[in-house]
Amino acid sequence: MIKPNIPETNLKRIVIVGGGFAGITLAKKLIKLDYQIVMIDKNNYHQFQPLLYQVATGGLEPGSIAYPLRKIFPSHKNIHIRLAEVKGIDTISQHLETSIGHLNYDYLVIATGAVTNFFGNANMEKYAFGMKSVAEALDLRSIILQNFEEALLIEDEEKRDLLMNIVIVGGGATGVEVAGAISEMKRYVLPKDFPELDFTKMNIYLIESNERVLSAMSVESSTKAKKYLENMGIQVFTDTRVLDYDGETVTIKDRPSIKAAVLLWAAGIKGAVPTGFNTEVITRGNRIKCNQYNQVDGFENIFAIGDVAFITTSETPNGHPQVAPVGMQQADNLSNNFDRLLKNKPLVAFKYFDKGSMATVGRNKAVVEMSILKFGGFIAWLAWMFVHLMSIVGFRNRLAILMTWSYNYFRYDQALRLIIRPFERKKKFN
Numbered sequence: 001m002i003k004p005n006i007p008e009t010n011l012k013r014i015v016i017v018g019g020g021f022a023g024i025t026l027a028k029k030l031i032k033l034d035y036q037i038v039m040i041d042k043n044n045y046h047q048f049q050p051l052l053y054q055v056a057t058g059g060l061e062p063g064s065i066a067y068p069l070r071k072i073f074p075s076h077k078n079i080h081i082r083l084a085e086v087k088g089i090d091t092i093s094q095h096l097e098t099s100i101g102h103l104n105y106d107y108l109v110i111a112t113g114a115v116t117n118f119f120g121n122a123n124m125e126k127y128a129f130g131m132k133s134v135a136e137a138l139d140l141r142s143i144i145l146q147n148f149e150e151a152l153l154i155e156d157e158e159k160r161d162l163l164m165n166i167v168i169v170g171g172g173a174t175g176v177e178v179a180g181a182i183s184e185m186k187r188y189v190l191p192k193d194f195p196e197l198d199f200t201k202m203n204i205y206l207i208e209s210n211e212r213v214l215s216a217m218s219v220e221s222s223t224k225a226k227k228y229l230e231n232m233g234i235q236v237f238t239d240t241r242v243l244d245y246d247g248e249t250v251t252i253k254d255r256p257s258i259k260a261a262v263l264l265w266a267a268g269i270k271g272a273v274p275t276g277f278n279t280e281v282i283t284r285g286n287r288i289k290c291n292q293y294n295q296v297d298g299f300e301n302i303f304a305i306g307d308v309a310f311i312t313t314s315e316t317p318n319g320h321p322q323v324a325p326v327g328m329q330q331a332d333n334l335s336n337n338f339d340r341l342l343k344n345k346p347l348v349a350f351k352y353f354d355k356g357s358m359a360t361v362g363r364n365k366a367v368v369e370m371s372i373l374k375f376g377g378f379i380a381w382l383a384w385m386f387v388h389l390m391s392i393v394g395f396r397n398r399l400a401i402l403m404t405w406s407y408n409y410f411r412y413d414q415a416l417r418l419i420i421r422p423f424e425r426k427k428k429f430n
């Protein structure tokens with residue numbers, strides 16, 4: 001029988017589920033304290049989700065935005081990493097049910113992040129693409145390239161055109177960034193690769209239900225971003241919603257439908273909560289209700305941090321934004337609280353310090369907001385690159401990204417146009 005095989009010690013055991021931004025930030029701090037740390041993740045690597053869209057559009061290799069968890073903690077004796085999926089939690093007997101067996105905990109930290117939310121639309125779940133993991137980004141890269149390969153073979157004009165069309169649902173940072181990157185492929189790369197195809201027929205749509213794209217930013221930044229997108233040939237529809245998609249026809253509220261072989265759903269996420277909690281603990285967006293110390297409602301020894309956690313305060317009635325800095329700051333505060341627990345000191349409440357937000361639309365184009373400072377264009381784009389580069393885990397990855405970006409910038413190229421693992425499409429067009 002397989003089991004996690006974690007050595008017994010006199011130290012209290014903290015099990016962290018999830019090696020994302022929140023989980024690894026916490027573990028890096030806790031290994032310095034007198035606890036036994038167990039980190040469980042279903043992947044053996046940490047993934048840098050903000051750059052997934054560049055993997056999906058051939059701009060970066062997957063290895064440069066993912067980092068092996070074991071390499072983050074070399075030769076540390078009080079952390080035990082296990083590649084496993086947590087299936088459930090037994091809060092009474094204080095153990096986890098995992099794909100490698102039972103695991104007891106003294107303290108449990110849920111840092112499982114979020115998954116794509118299709119809001120119960122089964123068609124969307126079946127036919128649309130999500131972009132929450134390296135695997136999904138590679139699927140998207142494959143299908144985009146496969147579609148052009150297939151378009152070459154098709155005589156029926158209508159079918160050929162729909163193979164070239166791409167619809168992105170959701171005008172948040174992810175939707176805006178991926179739309180921009182696909183538009184740059186259309187302008188600089190694809191016509192060279194597929195000279196037999198007519199790229200004036202390729203349409204990129206970005207559809208947002210809100211009145212404006214980047215609605216979490218100011219009107220000024222979102223107007224600027226929309227202008228960038230439209231100048232790049234992207235058709236931006238705001239204040240309308242996509243109702244359905246059957247793998248070919250995109251049905252849109254109060255608008256004619258669109259034919260497209262690829263629909264990327266970037267319009268919602270929900271907390272990835274392992275089973276075992278009562279429904280009262282799960283709240284808006286399928287997130288776990290926590291108090292201001294990140295303790296899960298009703299438990300003193302179970303915590304949730306990052307995208308999966310939901311803390312309401314007078315300043316955050318709808319919870320904190322699901323972005324990396326929130327998870328990392330919660331991890332910092334929680335590590336400090338674990339230290340205080342050892343010293344029998346009272347816990348300190350979490351307070352989010354919002355450093356600002358940014359999104360890039362393409363080469364030399366981005367919008368940045370930091371406190372009262374708002375700017376766009378080339379300087380914003382440089383700031384965006386610098387912040388993302390510095391946030392990447394691992395020197396090798398940072399260097400690889402810097403070199404690839406430099407190459408792409410000067411060569412007007414997104415060179416990683418490889419169909420390594422062909423995607424088996426659910427809808428056939430020939």
Ligand SMILES: Cc1cc2nc3c(=O)[nH]c(=O)nc-3n(C[C@H](O)[C@H](O)[C@H](O)COP(=O)(O)OP(=O)(O)OC[C@H]3O[C@@H](n4cnc5c(N)ncnc54)[C@H](O)[C@@H]3O)c2cc1C
Pocket residue numbers: 017018019020021022023040041042043045046047048049050051052053084085086087111112113114131132173174272274305306307308322323324325327
């Ligand atoms: C495309 C995209 C672009 C983004 N861009 C930005 C950006 O520009 N700036 C920004 O601040 N934020 C951005 N975000 C959001 C940011 O990535 C998240 O806020 C952040 O990753 C949340 O960190 P986390 O640690 O809570 O979860 P994650 O980083 O998602 O990590 C969760 C971990 O838990 C593991 N896991 C989940 N369930 C289980 C289970 N049952 N068993 C074992 N392991 C499990 C997963 O494998 C994963 O490693 C973006 C997100 C996406 C998808």
